[in-house]
Amino acid sequence: LLDFEADNKYEAIGEMSKFAKELKIVQDHRWLYEVVVTREELVSTAVGKQTAFLHPRHVHPSKIKIPSLLFGICNEGVDFDAPDKKPVKYFFLLLFQDDKQHLFTLSYLSRLLNNKATLKKLKEAKTRNDYFEIISSI
Secondary structure, three states: OOOOOOOOOOHHHHHHHHHHHHOOOOOHHHHHHHHHHHHHOOOOOOEEEEEEEEEEOOOOOOEEEOOOOEEEEEEEEEEEOEEEOOOOOEEEEEOOOOOHHHHHHHHHHHHHOOHHHHHHHHOOOHHHHHHHOOOOOO
16 A cells, blocks of 8 residues: 555554455454554554554454455654654554464564665665565565
C-alpha cells in the first residue's frame, strides 16, 4: 500500500486493516483494526528506523484467510511511540495462522532492518516491484 495518508497511529492501523480486507486476507477490517489496536495499546509495535510491525496479539487462524505480510508506506510518517522517537513511515502488517509463521517473519524483518544497505534501498525505492524485490531479497 504505497503512499497512504494518516494523521495518527490509529488512522495508519485503519488504512492497513482496510488494505487487508481489499486483498481478501480478512473478511472484516473492523475486527482486524480492533485486535491490532488492542495489541498496540500494550506496547508500541514501532521498532525504530521509521518502522512498525503491526500484528494482533494472538494468532487467529479462523479469521485470517491467507497467511500474509502486508507492507504500507505513509510518506508523512506518524507518531507511533517509537523507541528512537522518529515518526513511522514503513508499516508491516503480520497476519499469520500460527506462531511459527509469525516468529519466522519477525526474525526475517529484523534482519532487513539491521542491514544498512537494505534500509537505504528501501528509502530509495519507488515502485511496488522495487519494494517486493528488496523485502524478498534477504
